[in-house]
Amino acid sequence: MIEVVQQVVDGLGRGGIYALIALGIALIFGVMHLVNFAHGELITVGAYTSYWLFNTDLDWWLVTPIVVVVAVLTSVVIEFVAFRWVRGASDFTMLMTSFGVHFVVQALFVMYVSANFRQFPRPGWIFNTVRVGGVSLEVFDLVVVSVTLASLLAVYWLLQRTLFGISLRAAAEDFDAARLMGIRSNRVIRGAFALSGLLAGVAAVFWLMRSGQASPTAGLTPMLKGVLAALIGGLGSLSGAVLGGIVLGLVEVLLISRLPGGIAGLTDGIVFLLIALLFVFRPQGLITVRHAERV
């Protein structure tokens, strides 16, 4: 029983990070039908930002907000430099553009920094544990779960209660109809990229606190997990992306802890198998999205 509680908290911590990344991917898919395979570059850029900042002797408390701001700016810049020019193009063209951005950013770091890993210090408290009613929990998981929850609530409030958020949801549902209502394409798409960058920034901080290293491919794994989570949830559904992230995190932790030592390394393979099975029974993902057809 105690073990299950620990695993669930661990899974929620992991799933929370996936949820933040997946929500950003779903937001962008919603407004422009782009599966953004360059989303992980926000984490890569965050990783190098952390590395450089630690060289100037900054502390995590200062690094954190800077990484988040850098992720937001990077996201907006990528939209402006790359995705704006293929807006309205076929889904395939946009997909290729996102791969292009992914490889260009990666190449820039290889060329101008190094292909090698750069280490930076992890915060001292991340391996601390606290005992709650006989259950020993990682402080890090608790911090991730509470910050993720707070971020998701803030995003929920933004999407439900502000005119910007309502416009964003409208644009995600039917972009042309939203334009007919006077919503400016540039503004709503830039807003979606900024919000998506903000979420990726928060996720990046947690990811980097745990990994403690920067490399040109630092963002690859978190991006793939985020895309998977968004797919599980039903691509384009915002609540589905969050749900997908949490489900993915929980399933991974349960598999890692339950599989016999010999095949624990197959966790990712089994996860993909389960996802394939899910799509056999629910091709639309966990949450069905109603998409209006376009003119």
Added chain:
Amino acid sequence: MLEVESLTTRYGSIAAVREASLAVQVGEVVCLIGPNGAGKTTLLASVAGLLRPAAGRVVFDGVEVTGWSPDRMLRAGLALVPEHRRIFADLSVRENLLVGGVTQRPARRIELLDEVVDLFPVLAGKLPVPAGYLSGGEAQQLAIGRSLMGDPRLLLMDEPALGLAPVLVDVVFDLIGSLRDAGRTLLVVEQNAQRMLEVADRAYVMRSGQIVTEGSANELADRDDLFDTYLGRAGTLA
């Protein structure tokens, strides 16, 4: 108020609208009728900025607006209620209306919301309901109300009666009548030519991408040849 001059819009190499010209004066209700596939929807979408015309001009209030984006057209005072309504199904009725008023100042937006709810009492009790749960007739009223939230001076409507039960078709035509009586300027695309000619001042008949006839609504309603050749009688095309 609106002048469309030899407008051509293509999908690839196919011209869906060929050198179409029409005009709408302030306070008029003008309709564009014609069989399925005549290019009516394409023409409205080109005027509202959803599609970019290949040739020709659109002039609104004396300003050339050809190729302007839909949000810019709305700010200039021209709104389109699109074909199939395109309401935001996942948003509540109230949120749909708020999005419609996104170009307005906050105080004005609330005023307009009250006006629209007065105009469509069925929506009043359903403001928190997701718009996807509305019936076809309610959804059509929401679609029109949402566009009125932009406070347009010219309202374009694309097939407002499409897919509605006969009793709701009456509601839509009554509504067009009341918008006309309130002094609104309307350009309406409709397949139900007979009904539309009863509420319109003038009409253009479109076929195969071209405007083939125009005239006052009364005059066209009496032209049997037109109905035989292009339009058919009510019920045969609807």
